[in-house]
Amino acid sequence: MQQPIAVLDSGVGGLTVVKEVMRQLPREKIIYFGDTARTPYGPRPADEVTRFTRQIVDYLIQFRPKMIVIACNTATAVALEDIRSRVAIPVVGVIHPGARAANGRTQTGIVGVIGTEGTIRSGAYEYALKQLSPSLEVISLACPKFVPLVEQGNFRSPETYEAVRSSLAPLKQRRLDTLILGCTHYPFLADTISEVMGREVALISSNDETAREISTILHDRNKLARNEDSPVHQFFCSGEPRMFKTIAQQWLGEQIELTPVVWQVPKIG
Amino acid sequence: MQQPIAVLDSGVGGLTVVKEVMRQLPREKIIYFGDTARTPYGPRPADEVTRFTRQIVDYLIQFRPKMIVIACNTATAVALEDIRSRVAIPVVGVIHPGARAANGRTQTGIVGVIGTEGTIRSGAYEYALKQLSPSLEVISLACPKFVPLVEQGNFRSPETYEAVRSSLAPLKQRRLDTLILGCTHYPFLADTISEVMGREVALISSNDETAREISTILHDRNKLARNEDSPVHQFFCSGEPRMFKTIAQQWLGEQIELTPVVWQVPKIG
Numbered sequence: 001m002q003q004p005i006a007v008l009d010s011g012v013g014g015l016t017v018v019k020e021v022m023r024q025l026p027r028e029k030i031i032y033f034g035d036t037a038r039t040p041y042g043p044r045p046a047d048e049v050t051r052f053t054r055q056i057v058d059y060l061i062q063f064r065p066k067m068i069v070i071a072c073n074t075a076t077a078v079a080l081e082d083i084r085s086r087v088a089i090p091v092v093g094v095i096h097p098g099a100r101a102a103n104g105r106t107q108t109g110i111v112g113v114i115g116t117e118g119t120i121r122s123g124a125y126e127y128a129l130k131q132l133s134p135s136l137e138v139i140s141l142a143c144p145k146f147v148p149l150v151e152q153g154n155f156r157s158p159e160t161y162e163a164v165r166s167s168l169a170p171l172k173q174r175r176l177d178t179l180i181l182g183c184t185h186y187p188f189l190a191d192t193i194s195e196v197m198g199r200e201v202a203l204i205s206s207n208d209e210t211a212r213e214i215s216t217i218l219h220d221r222n223k224l225a226r227n228e229d230s231p232v233h234q235f236f237c238s239g240e241p242r243m244f245k246t247i248a249q250q251w252l253g254e255q256i257e258l259t260p261v262v263w264q265v266p267k268i269g
Numbered sequence: 270m271q272q273p274i275a276v277l278d279s280g281v282g283g284l285t286v287v288k289e290v291m292r293q294l295p296r297e298k299i300i301y302f303g304d305t306a307r308t309p310y311g312p313r314p315a316d317e318v319t320r321f322t323r324q325i326v327d328y329l330i331q332f333r334p335k336m337i338v339i340a341c342n343t344a345t346a347v348a349l350e351d352i353r354s355r356v357a358i359p360v361v362g363v364i365h366p367g368a369r370a371a372n373g374r375t376q377t378g379i380v381g382v383i384g385t386e387g388t389i390r391s392g393a394y395e396y397a398l399k400q401l402s403p404s405l406e407v408i409s410l411a412c413p414k415f416v417p418l419v420e421q422g423n424f425r426s427p428e429t430y431e432a433v434r435s436s437l438a439p440l441k442q443r444r445l446d447t448l449i450l451g452c453t454h455y456p457f458l459a460d461t462i463s464e465v466m467g468r469e470v471a472l473i474s475s476n477d478e479t480a481r482e483i484s485t486i487l488h489d490r491n492k493l494a495r496n497e498d499s500p501v502h503q504f505f506c507s508g509e510p511r512m513f514k515t516i517a518q519q520w521l522g523e524q525i526e527l528t529p530v531v532w533q534v535p536k537i538g
Contacts, residue, residue, distance in 0.1 A: 024373050026402055090489055097485070104293050104481050131493065132484065133295055212373050215401065216366070216485045220359055224400065 002225055004029040004234075005214065006065035008056045011039035011239075012247050013184035014071030017094065018233075019252055020211035021069075027224075029231035031063050036239030037263060040147070042118040046078040053079040057087065059236075059261070066223050067092065069214060073115055073183050073206070077124035090217050097209035098180045099128035103136065105202050106178040110137045112171050112201075115182030117142040125182055139174055143167045143186075150185040156192065164192045171197065180204045236261050271494055273298040273503075274483065275334035277325045280308035280508075281516050282453035283340030286363065288521055289480035290338075291502075296493075298500035300332050305508030306532060309416070311387040315347040322348040326356065328505075328530070335492050336361065338483060342384055342452050342475070346393035359486050366478035367449045368397035372405065374471050375447040379406045381440050381470075384451030386411040394451055408443055412436045412455075419454040425461065433461045440466070449473045505530050 007018055011034050018032055033056050035041075041049045053075045057068060068083065068091045070076045076093030084091045102111045113125040120142040129136050145163045154160050171179070179201050181187055187205045194203055218224045225231070234257050237244040241260040248256050276287055280303050287301055302325050304310075310318050322344045326337060337352065337360045339345045345362030353360045371380045382394040389411040398405050414432045423429050440448070448470050450456055456474045463472055487493045494500070503526050506513040510529040517525050 020373075024369075024401065026404070092489075096488055100293075100481055100484050100488075103484075104289075104477055132293065135295070208373055212369055212481075213485045215369050215372075216482045217489045219365055219369075220361075220486045220489070226400075 002029050002227060002231060003064055003066040003223075004031045005067050005069060006031050006033070006060040006063065007069040007071050008033045008053070008060065008075070009035070009072045009184070010041040010075065011036045012244065012251075015248055015251050016184050016187055016207045017069065017071040017210050020207045021214060022233075022252065024211045025215055025218075025225070027227060027231065029225070030233040031060060031065065032233065032235045033060055033261075034235070034237040034239075034244060036237045036244055038238065041072060041074040042116040042147075044074075044118075046122075049075055050079040050082050053083060054086070055263070057083055061087065063234075065089065067214065067218065069210065070094065071184060071210070073119040074122075077119055077122035090221065092210065092214055092217065094184065094206040094210050095124050095182070096128050097213040098182060098204050098206040099125055099132065100213075101204045101209040102178045102180050103129060103132045105204065106136070108175050108177045109133075109135060110139065110174060110176040110178075112174070112176040112179040113138060113140045113182045114143045114146075114168070114179065114186065115140075116147065117144055119182055125180060139171060139176055141168070141170060146189060147183065147185050150188045155188050160189065161192055161195070164189060165196050168193065168196050176201065178202045178204060181206065232257065234259065238263050271298050271496060271500060272333055272335040272492075273300045274336050274338060275300050275302070275329040275332065276338040276340050277302045277322070277329065277344070278304070278341045278453070279310040279344065280305045281513065281520075284517055284520050285453050285456055285476045286338065286340040286479050287502075289476045290483060291521065293480045294484055294487075294494070296496060296500065297487075298494070299502040300329060300334065301502065301504045302329055302530075303504070303506040303508075303513060305506045305513055307507065310341060310343040311385040311416075313343075313387075315391075318344055319348040319351050322352060323355070324532070326352055330356065332503075334358065336483065336487065338479065339363065340453060340479070342388040342393075343391075346388055346391035359490065361479065361483055361486065363453065363475040363479050364393050364451070365397050366482040367451060367473050367475040368394055368401065369482070370473045370478040371447045371449050372398060372401045374473065375405070377444050377446045378402075378404060379408065379443060379445040379447075381443070381445040381448040382407060382409045382451045383412045383415075383437070383448065383455065384409075385416065386413055388451055394449060408440060408445055410437070410439060415458060416452065416454045419457045424457050429458065430461055430464070433458060434465050437462065437465050445470065447471045447473060450475065501526065503528065507532050
């Protein structure tokens with residue numbers, strides 16, 4: 001039996017990564033966990049996000065995945081190294097792939113990063129970028145207005161344009177040539193962001209880049225799926241299943257198999 | 270002491286990969302071997318190329334590299350799996366990174382590949398692409414006129430434009446949206462190729478993509494260099510050293526340390 005790739009997220013945002021993996025690696029079986037009962041992770045303390053992430057990994061590991069993908073910027077920022085130290089299989093987050101792509105793309109050496117307040121506060125992108133190239137200049141900006149707009153499906157209205165324009169104004173005066181969309185929700189706003197920033201600024205989407213790195217690492221480890229059949233993916237969510245299923249099927253363009261999971265939420269401390 | 274990344278090529282073409290690694294991973298120490306005495310590999314039989322590649326790997330392994338990069342399309346096409354089976358460290362070629370990038374980029378599902386006759390005849394790109402996504406349509410085309418133009422430094426003349434235009438004519442009628450430059454020499458002609466193919470066709474350069482994958486794999490294996498100092502790279506070539514040194518220093522924009530190597534060319538059989 002084929003070993004799956006396990007993908008986890010605080011909710012539905014990680015489905016943008018799943019869609020890219022399905023497109024770039026159509027032979028791979030995916031199991032996905034969306035922690036919709038406890039979304040969003042952004043405002044939670046780091047130790048709580050780490051605890052939730054561990055709990056999901058413990059759940060997914062029973063399916064003997066060959067890789068774990070943390071498809072959430074907040075969870076990657078605070079829990080990636082913890083999870084890497086706890087499991088024997090590769091663990092991929094969404095921050096390093098975006099950082100690596102931006103580092104490869106920039107010519108001016110000035111890279112912008114936009115994300116939720118939690119992600120920007122963690123400094124994780126800046127750290128990842130400077131680990132690669134210490135001389136990079138990194139300009140980080142939290143864009144708290146963007147996720148609510150995406151969750152309302154409000155991608156192209158005048159209100160959205162105005163929110164994007166005013167949020168990104170601080171970046172417009174800088175000589176950055178590359179901008180990382182450091183949140184799984186932001187690719188939905190890519191057209192508007194590109195319009196505001198100008199075509200000469202390359203936008204880096206974590207979703208594409210993470211799918212690429214999954215492929216690279218599985219190839220390096222001789223773990224790419226070889227079967228010819230279309231795999232059947234499995235989805236789990238901790239919250240209300242109907243809404244999750246509707247969103248997932250609409251976004252992925254196919255029927256999904258969904259299993260609701262009722263968490264025994266562990267006591268703090 | 271820092272373990273280096275070992276890069277090998279039939280000659281100077283692999284320096285385009287080195288330059289990208291230096292740019293994207295400025296902390297990494299590189300050792301490079303250019304087999305200039307026996308270049309080009311393109312027209313040689315596969316078993317000979319494999320034997321030469323093994324010999325270079327045996328030579329480089331004494332420096333305890335943490336990774337081997339086969340920065341030559343022909344050697345990658347015929348010897349990658351052989352070398353992977355012989356050493357315990359990761360081995361990266363230039364074909365899979367390009368294939369993976371193209372697979373991620375294409376929207377139409379039609380990908381073009383141009384390369385030397387040897388590379389195209391091997392079918393290695395087509396195989397790598399279909400391994401990832403069986404439904405991709407791959408259009409391969411050998412462009413034997415390109416390497417001589419590059420070796421003459423003839424990048425932008427009317428003669429070059431005409432050679433590129435006539436060579437690529439068979440691709441112009443096809444609906445490809447992504448074109449892999451499947452030879453380390455071709456990035457020098459990228460502007461002309463883009464002019465001929467049109468801006469809507471994305472060009473994939475193995476050099477950028479290979480540097481990205483090196484970074485991804487070293488990160489996955491916890492092997493990225495952590496030191497702050499600028500590393501001193503080392504270069505080796507089997508042929509005339511003066512010409513190699515001139516080209517390398519011009520291309521890399523810095524002085525290099527070069528050691529000529531006199532091969533005991535092994536007898537065939």
